Amino acid sequence: MALTTPGEIAANAAKRKARPTPRVELSELRRKNDVAGTVFKGLLLGGIFVTFLILIVLLVQVVRDGSNVLTGRLGDFLSSGLGSSPEISGIAQALRGTFYVTLITALVAFPLGIASALYLEEYAPKSRLTNFINLNIRNLAGVPSVVYGILGLTIFVNGWGIRSITGGRTPIAAGLTLAALVLPIVIITATEALRGVPRALREAGYGVGATKSEVIKDHVLPYAAPGILTGTLLSIARAAGEAAPLILIGATTGFLSDIPGWGDVTQAREPFTALPIIIASWARQPQEGFKVDNAAAAIVVLVVFVLLVNAAAIFMRNRFERKRAGL
Amino acid sequence: MTRSNSTNKLVALLAALTMVAAACGGGDSEGSEGSTSGSTSGVNVSGSSTVEPIAIRVAEDFKTVDGDVKTQVSGPGTGDGFKLFCEGGTDISNASRTIKDSEAENCKENGINYVELKVAVDGIAVMTNPANTAVECLSFADLYALVGPESAGFETWAAGNEIAADAGGDAGLPDAPLVISAPGTESGTYDSFVEIVLEGIAEERGEEPDARIDYSSAADDNVIIETLATNDTSFGWVGFAFAVENADRVKLIDVKDADGNCVTPTPETIASNEYPIARDLFIYVNTGSAANNEGLVAFVDHFMDFGLDTAVAEAGYVPLTDEAKAATRAAWTGR
Known part of the structure; x- marks a missing residue:
């Protein structure tokens, strides 16, 4: 194969994409009375409908329950701390707690996970031991989060x-406990991404x-x-959003x-609380103001927080993809 | 060129993040001793979720009096609270029952000395669905027949009539399905119910003092209320303060006292001990911590004034009588 720069590879890929797909012609050849096919399509559509419906019902319910707090005293709710009555209680400490816990999780899981994935994928010899380690990482990804909570309590607390x-x-x-919880998933996704790097590039x-190391640093990783x-x-x-390990x-x-x-930053070593914990705690209170209004409002804030992190993921992916395409 | 630039940026970002992490980890190690055994300046309260609202109200008000003392309050349950307390993890342990011998033993082994302070009275409400008009008043014998250790497997209220009659009850239980939802064994409310209602009769009949094992137990009182509110002939019990908050969804059943009079649970009948299922609520204070933690002393002092006089009532519990308050204050000053 001739020397190909990554830019050319991307350009070739774009060219391939631009070519008209043969799907249009195939669909014209489709048999007229494909009953089984129609039923199958209907089932698939039903699946996505149910999934979507659950999400909508959840969101509508939570936003409706939380609307009093979210419209009536949002600023106060975000800036005040825990208290004895629902009207004066807020999530200031829970927001900070969730932010710092998530930050520490990212700081630990990100470099450790990528380093492990790089070693396993690029350096580790294809041996039984490597296979065994890979298998175990996949198993670890399925361990319930409460088990990691016990691990965290025993080791980190x-x-x-x-x-x-x-x-x-x-x-x-x-943060260390949650890092241990997400590490296997980070390693697996990073490994998959590394496997997707075309051979020609290396x-x-x-x-x-x-x-x-130069190939990894300048070509594979980007x-x-x-x-x-x-x-x-x-x-x-x-x-x-994990509550069980934090409990x-x-x-x-x-x-x-x-x-x-x-x-x-000293609050990283102080007693803390977090959004999932506050939601669980409020939900078991007798007062409507706690278990309905405040809990629902806190759920909305947590959902927004998670959406923001997801949005950051999408934004960064698009940015890196544009760079990769040499634009 | 662009590629190696972006990689360098990524590497630089990672390096920066790692340094921040290192700074977070190492920067403040001088403050670490405090949180390992209780705390030297802060006040760490844990234990019963029933007592938690009182402690939260006291801590909240204490912040306006002395804002420099850091306080934290949690409510994992009486048993979990004592476990932490006796390991030296907390300064104050809330409890909806007195400390068990095994827990006291654990405290002693770890050199934890404490003072027991009675802070409030809480009734335990026995409840059913508002639709269940056949049940208005129950005796201890009836309650034993419904949820005692001999009743495992009973699927109707009437199935308990034989035992109820045998134990000296009225045996007028209706022939209706019996759905029981109540706190689990980890709860102080469970322990109190067993001790007050079931233990006496169980001992007379040579049975273990426990509730039947085949009822649906819940750690969350809202789940119990929900089960009772959605089953027409259900039965269960929770703390009185919790039941009152849900008075529109469940019916509180009267309980017969020793003389056979039906007593409705109200703050008055609970305070006067007329209502027979009432238990005391306590806080346990680590006296070793109190000796070298002025913040803790100030906090408990505040609990003794504002807590007993105001916070207890605001949290929905029955305040102590004046003599009982005086006794609690004397126990604290004489620690």
């Missing part, structure tokens, strides 16, 4: 020596005399970046006197 770093029941301990790199980023950010957004870590459910500033 109570672990001898580690406790002096995490400070006990803090966002650091929670060969081109080696062809001009680049070393292995090409795989959109896939890696999307997968990673999606799994981290998922982690932001075991010991996030505060009732009251916290302190509302630290957003930039105050």
